[in-house]
Amino acid sequence: xxxxSRECLDRGWxxxxxxxxxxxxxxxxxxxxxxxxWGIQEGEWPDIAYKEHLKDGAxxxxxxxxxxxxxxxxxxxxxxxxxxxxxxxxxxxxxxYRKVFELPASDLGKKIYVQFDGVMRNSTVWVNGHLIGTHPxxxxxxFYDLTDVLRYxxxxxxxxxxxxxxxxxxxxxxxxxxxxRHVWLLKTDPLHVExxxxxxxxxxxxxxxxxxxxxxxxxxxxxxDKPCELVSKVIDAAGHVVAVxxxxxxxxxxxxxxxxxxxxxxxxxxxxxxxxxLYQVFTEVRSEGELLDTYETPFGIRSIEFTADRGFFLNGKxxxxxxxxxxxxxxxxxxxxxxxxxxxxxxxxxxMGANAYRSAHHPPTPELLDICDRLGMLVMDENxxxxxxPEGIANLKSMLYRDRNHPCIILWSMENEExxxxxxxxxxILTTLARITRAIDPTxxxxxxxxxxxxxxxxxxxxxxxxxxxxQRRAQDVTDHFRYPQRKIIGxxxxxxxxxxxxxxxxxxxxxxxxxxxxxxSWGCTPEQAWRDVVENPFLTGLFIWTGFDYRGxxxxxxxxxxxxxxxxMDTCGFPKDWYYYLKAAWTDExxxxxxxxxxxxxxxxxxxxxxAFSNCEAVELFLNGHSxxxxxxxxxxxxxWKVKYVPGELVARAYRNGQQVATKVVAxxxxxxxxxxxxDRIEILxxxxxxxxxxxxxxxxxxxxxxxxxxxxxxxxxxxxxxIGVGNGDPSSHEPDKGTRRRAFNGYCLAIVQxxxxxxxxxxxxxxxxxxxxxxxxxxxx
Numbered sequence: 090x091x092x093x094s095r096e097c098l099d100r101g102w103x104x105x106x107x108x109x110x111x112x113x114x115x116x117x118x119x120x121x122x123x124x125x126x127w128g129i130q131e132g133e134w135p136d137i138a139y140k141e142h143l144k145d146g147a148x149x150x151x152x153x154x155x156x157x158x159x160x161x162x163x164x165x166x167x168x169x170x171x172x173x174x175x176x177x178x179x180x181x182x183x184x185x186y187r188k189v190f191e192l193p194a195s196d197l198g199k200k201i202y203v204q205f206d207g208v209m210r211n212s213t214v215w216v217n218g219h220l221i222g223t224h225p226x227x228x229x230x231x232f233y234d235l236t237d238v239l240r241y242x243x244x245x246x247x248x249x250x251x252x253x254x255x256x257x258x259x260x261x262x263x264x265x266x267x268x269x270r271h272v273w274l275l276k277t278d279p280l281h282v283e284x285x286x287x288x289x290x291x292x293x294x295x296x297x298x299x300x301x302x303x304x305x306x307x308x309x310x311x312x313x314d315k316p317c318e319l320v321s322k323v324i325d326a327a328g329h330v331v332a333v334x335x336x337x338x339x340x341x342x343x344x345x346x347x348x349x350x351x352x353x354x355x356x357x358x359x360x361x362x363x364x365x366x367l368y369q370v371f372t373e374v375r376s377e378g379e380l381l382d383t384y385e386t387p388f389g390i391r392s393i394e395f396t397a398d399r400g401f402f403l404n405g406k407x408x409x410x411x412x413x414x415x416x417x418x419x420x421x422x423x424x425x426x427x428x429x430x431x432x433x434x435x436x437x438x439x440x441m442g443a444n445a446y447r448s449a450h451h452p453p454t455p456e457l458l459d460i461c462d463r464l465g466m467l468v469m470d471e472n473x474x475x476x477x478x479p480e481g482i483a484n485l486k487s488m489l490y491r492d493r494n495h496p497c498i499i500l501w502s503m504e505n506e507e508x509x510x511x512x513x514x515x516x517x518i519l520t521t522l523a524r525i526t527r528a529i530d531p532t533x534x535x536x537x538x539x540x541x542x543x544x545x546x547x548x549x550x551x552x553x554x555x556x557x558x559x560x561q562r563r564a565q566d567v568t569d570h571f572r573y574p575q576r577k578i579i580g581x582x583x584x585x586x587x588x589x590x591x592x593x594x595x596x597x598x599x600x601x602x603x604x605x606x607x608x609x610x611s612w613g614c615t616p617e618q619a620w621r622d623v624v625e626n627p628f629l630t631g632l633f634i635w636t637g638f639d640y641r642g643x644x645x646x647x648x649x650x651x652x653x654x655x656x657x658x659m660d661t662c663g664f665p666k667d668w669y670y671y672l673k674a675a676w677t678d679e680x681x682x683x684x685x686x687x688x689x690x691x692x693x694x695x696x697x698x699x700x701x702a703f704s705n706c707e708a709v710e711l712f713l714n715g716h717s718x719x720x721x722x723x724x725x726x727x728x729x730x731w732k733v734k735y736v737p738g739e740l741v742a743r744a745y746r747n748g749q750q751v752a753t754k755v756v757a758x759x760x761x762x763x764x765x766x767x768x769x770d771r772i773e774i775l776x777x778x779x780x781x782x783x784x785x786x787x788x789x790x791x792x793x794x795x796x797x798x799x800x801x802x803x804x805x806x807x808x809x810x811x812x813x814i815g816v817g818n819g820d821p822s823s824h825e826p827d828k829g830t831r832r833r834a835f836n837g838y839c840l841a842i843v844q845x846x847x848x849x850x851x852x853x854x855x856x857x858x859x860x861x862x863x864x865x866x867x868x869x870x871x872x
Contacts, residue, residue, distance in 0.1 A: 091278055092383040098203070098249075098272040099158040100778060101188060103148075106162055108183040111215065111252065118218040118238070123148055124250040125218035126189060153187070157778065160186075161209075163255070163266035164423030168824045170649050177263045177641035177652045186251040186268055194242025200277045200310060201239055202284070203249065204232040206455055207270030209424065211254040217247055225480065227259055228451035228473055229487040232275070232284060259473060260450060262416050263641030263653070265424035270454050278381040279310040280317060282372055283345060285490040287386040289370055290532050291357075294404075299357035299390045301332065303350045303370055309340040316340075319348045320373040326366055331355065359404045360389025360496040362444040365465030367496075387462060389496025395534055395554050395577045397570075400630040401499075403467075409623065410467065410631020411676045412445030413438060413658070414582055416640040417453065420661040421815020421827045421842050423641070428456045429781045430842070433770060435460050437663050438637050442676025447471065447581070447633040450505040450538075452488040461497035468495070469536070469581070469633065471502035475509060477521040485522055489529040500536045501526050502581070506558060511542015520551045538581035540612070543569055549576065556581030559612045560629075561622055570628050580623065580632030585613030587646055587655035590666045590819055591797055591836025593686040600644070600651035600822040604667045604685065605701065610645060616658070616668050620675050621726045634658060634672070639821065650822040660819030662840040664785075667701070674705040675726055680751035681705055682744035687797035688756045693735045702729040706744035706751060714738040720745075760790035762799045764862035767854065769843075776810065776849040776870035784841045784866060786856060788834045795837045801858045803839055804831045808853045810846035810870055845870040 111124060118125070163179050172180045192201075205212070210227030213220070219238045224231045240247050255266035275284075286306040293300040301323055309315045316339050323332040332352035340346045358366040367387050374382035394402040401408055418424045419434065431454065438446065445467040448457070452470060461468050470492055472485050485503075492498060503522045509515025523535045534553030542548050543565065549555045554577045560566030566578055587608050589601040595608065602608040606615045616634055623629045639657035646655070653661055658669045670683035682704040690698065702709050702721075710720035711731050721729045723744075733740075737758040744752040766787045774780040788799035807813050815827055820835035832839045843854055845868075852868040 091379070091381050093275065093277045093281065096274040096276075098188065098190070098274050102156050102158060102160070102268075103153040103187045104156045104160065104162065104267075105153050105185040105187075106182070109185045109252065111250070114218065114220070122218070123185075123187060124215035124248060126246050126248045148187075156186075158272055159269045159425035159427070160267045161265040161269045161423035161425035164425070164827050167826075168652055173258075174644055174648045175261045175642050176258065177644070178649065179263070179641075179652075181255045181258075181266050183252070183254050183256065184267055186253070188249045189246050190249075191246050192239060192241050196276060197241040198279075199236070200234065200279055200281060201236050202232050202234050202275040204230065204273040204275055205268065205270070206230045206272070208251065208253055208268050209255055209265050210259060211257060213252045215248075215250040226473065226484050227255075227264060229484045230270075230455065230491055231487065262643045263418055263423070265418070267425070269423070269425040271456075278374070280315050280340070280374055280376055281308060281310075281382040282306065282374060282384040283308045287370065287372065287384060287494065288530075289386055289388045289494050291388075291390045291392070294357060294359070294390060294392055297356065299354045301352040301354055301370075301390070303334070303348075303352060305348045305350070305372055305384075306345050307340060307348065307374055308345040309342055311342055313342050314339055315342070315376050317346070318375040319350070320375065321350050321352065322371045322373070323352050323354055324369045324371055325358070326368070331368075354390065357390045360391040361403055362465035362467060365389070365463060367462060386494050387459075388494050389462065391496050393499050393533070395579075395630065397575050397577050398628050400627050401579075408444070409627075410445045410579060410633070411443050411672075412447055412467070412469070412631060412633035413443050413637030414447040414449040414633045414635045415637045416449060418641050418661070419638075419663075420817025420819065420840055423827070426454075427779055427781050427844065428460070429774075429779075430783065431457050432460045432464070433783055434638065434663065435464055435466055437659060439464060439466065441658070441669055441673045443637065443672075445469070445499075445631065445633065446637075447502070447538075449582075449636070452492065455491065458492060458495045458497060462495055466497055467499050468497045469500040469502050470498045471538070472504060472522065475504040475507040475515060475518050475522070477518045482522075482525060485525060486529065489526060493530045499533060500554065501530070501533055502556070503535060503537045505538040506540045507537075510537070510539050511545030511548045513546050515542070516546045516548045516551060519548060523551050534577070536579070536581065540582075544572070549573075553577065554579055558582035559585065559614070561614050561618060562612065566629055567622070567626055570626070577630070578628060579630040580619065582635050583614075583619035583632040584616045585610055585635045585656055586615050586668060587613075588666050588668060589655055589821060590660045590664055591687070597647060600647040600649075602646065602655055605699070606668060608646060616671055617727060620672070624726055638663065639819070644821070650824070652824065653821045655821055660821075662817045662819045662838070664819050664838050664840075667703075671703040671728065674703045678705070680744060680746060682709055682742045682752045682754045684711070684740060684742045684754050684756055688735075688738070688740050689759050689797055690735050694737070696735050697732050698735050700731040700733050700740065702731075702742055704729075704744045704752070706746050708745045710743045710745070712741040712743070757794060759794045759796045760792060762788045762796045762801055762861055763791040764789050765803060765856045765858060765864040767856055767864045767866040769866050769868060772867065773869045773871060774845050776845050776847055776872050778845065778847040780870075781814070781842055781844045782868045784843060784854060786834070786839045786841060788837050788861070797837050799834050799837045801861060802831055802833045803856050803858050805841055806830070806855045806857075807843065810848040810850040811843050811852035811868070812846070813841060813854070814844045815842040816840060843868060
């Protein structure tokens with residue numbers, strides 16, 4: 090039986106930091122050098138044609154290092170005050186990757202492709218001495234057909250050589266450098282489902298059945314015409330086949346054919362954030378009874394509707410969008426995130442109560458969408474920029490064809506905050522992009538994340554849903570609803586509240602801002618104002634808070650020494666800031682009360698400190714050392730404030746519903762740091778060379794309380810089949826190495842990320858710091 094295979098090519102690359110000159114070859118292959126592994130063909134032609142200077146694939150081992158993908162070389166560098174602030178003061182540049190691999194003789198006759206999920210940026214690829222192609226964008230996936238230029242069996246080994254030029258930027262945030270997403274080798278029969286060649290929709294859904302409309306493009310790359318039978322099996326989450334449809338056609342040599350099929354699924358289970366139920370279409374391509382190709386397409390059965398006056402409906406039921414905008418980096422890793430770290434971030438957002446994710450400002454890695462499908466997180470998928478050039482249209486189509494089967498995606502965003510919003514030229518470009526999008530996927534609305542020009546130049550008329558970035562300014566969003574009552578509106582970007590975790594005073598020298606959220610950019614507001622606007626005006630549909638996590642680059646409101654933003658409701662490590670608890674109180678039903686700041690203020694005895702409380706209960710009473718400071722009725726979707734003179738001891742907040750205490754928060758004055766605590770998110774991980782455990786490190790006193798002002802340096806040592814791949818602490822002004830074996834705690838916390846090797850066993854991570862009791866955790870890796 091034949092079929093397709095998908096092999097991950099992440100392992101075993103060589104990396105060279107800096108440029109390697111690969112002049113254009115005037116002959117096809119057999120010219121030696123780094124882009125190949127063959128010697129130079131002997132004869133007269135080398136004397137009259139260019140050949141690479143480095144013969145026989147020779148390279149200087151001292152100039153190359155072994156790496157696995159995903160890889161971001163930028164985060165391995167040193168912070169430089171003269172580098173670009175928008176990129177987090179980390180220098181960019183050029184780098185080269187080289188991989189040698191072999192293929193069995195049995196692969197001869199198959200179609201073989203290499204797929205890059207993302208290379209930052211401007212990549213050039215050679216295979217066996219042949220220049221295969223260039224791809225400027227760092228955010229879109231791309232692939233090349235390598236069938237003709239590969240070597241099979243005893244023909245010899247194969248070389249992929251990739252030059253990455255990351256000197257030019259696509260955005261104004263940290264983008265990293267390198268092959269920072271996965272690479273795949275795809276093998277198919279010449280009669281096969283086209284790349285991203287399925288399209289599945291569910292146009293009619295009832296309690297009794299769902300109509301599943303399946304469009305499949307099959308390409309025939311045989312020399313002659315081929316009879317083709319296409320069998321599509323709908324499989325539920327338990328692995329049961331619940332529907333089967335088939336169709337036949339003769340496909341002309343060198344051409345493709347689109348099959349259109351309809352399957353009926355009985356008693357469908359609907360996809361939603363609370364119940365993310367997934368089906369799969371398993372496609373079989375047969376010819377004259379022989380199975381030649383298979384293709385798997387996960388999908389969900391669900392309906393979406395945006396309205397102008399009542400907001401968003403999922404499966405016929407109203408759902409307020411509780412979203413965050415996010416860039417793709419993380420502490421210690423830059424943008425080269427293992428899949429498990431992406432899942433970790435999505436889980437943190439869901440724990441906060443978020444149900445939506447905006448991929449700002451570009452298409453995400455494919456694995457993020459898979460995770461959002463599986464965990465239940467709505468997604469606004471975003472095109473990089475307003476661009477109708479051939480390259481811009483190709484990037485848009487790449488996003489649409491790659492992503493359109495994901496049930497998590499509810500919006501296609503065409504752009505973010507373009508200067509041409511509301512201008513005639515911008516409207517023409519937007520109209521072109523929207524037309525292309527609706528032709529490829531008419532089931533989802535088109536949006537633009539606008540910060541101007543909503544009512545000018547016909548720009549908004551080209552959209553299905555109009556995005557308002559910071560629409561609270563002069564109540565623009567609410568005013569426009571009444572001026573244009575048929576307009577569908579959503580808060581595509583909101584708040585931009587700058588805070589530093591664990592900091593409660595302005596410190597411009599260190600680049601810190603108070604966690605109260607009292608330092609705001611001119612366009613921003615607190616999450617409280619942003620959310621209350623939505624609650625009071627349901628036609629606003631919902632919002633996407635800027636941002637879920639702090640991110641590298643775009644340091645605001647300060648530049649150096651800051652190397653990342655302060656906008657997140659969590660820091661770069663995923664440690665919650667205080668406003669995280671406001672959103673959790675607003676977005677979840679579980680009783681919650683949170684008070685801040687901490688209560689360890691040596692030298693401030695007798696000084697008045699503002700105590701804030703976030704809660705979703707009816708009332709909160711505050712106690713200091715057992716004495717009540719008064720009970721206050723909770724302001725719905727607001728906060729409470731007490732002014733309390735500092736006395737060491739214990740602050741206790743008790744929250745009430747219907748007169749019953751349902752939640753408590755204790756904040757105590759801590760003793761000096763005494764020990765280290767390690768809390769891995771998982772103690773069992775896969776021995777696959779990719780899986781990770783994320784270890785939260787805290788500094789505690791002798792009473793097992795986190796010391797909120799601790800800044801002890803923690804040193805890590807690791808034993809066993811794994812490696813330490815990154816450290817962080819969420820300090821927006823830390824210039825410590827992200828790839829080191831030590832990290833200073835920032836206000837009590839730091840982070841270590843451990844990755845498994847390919848052999849099962851026990852990984853032991855030890856943490857030490859002078860004067861503190863050490864800590865150890867064991868992570869079991871298994872196949």
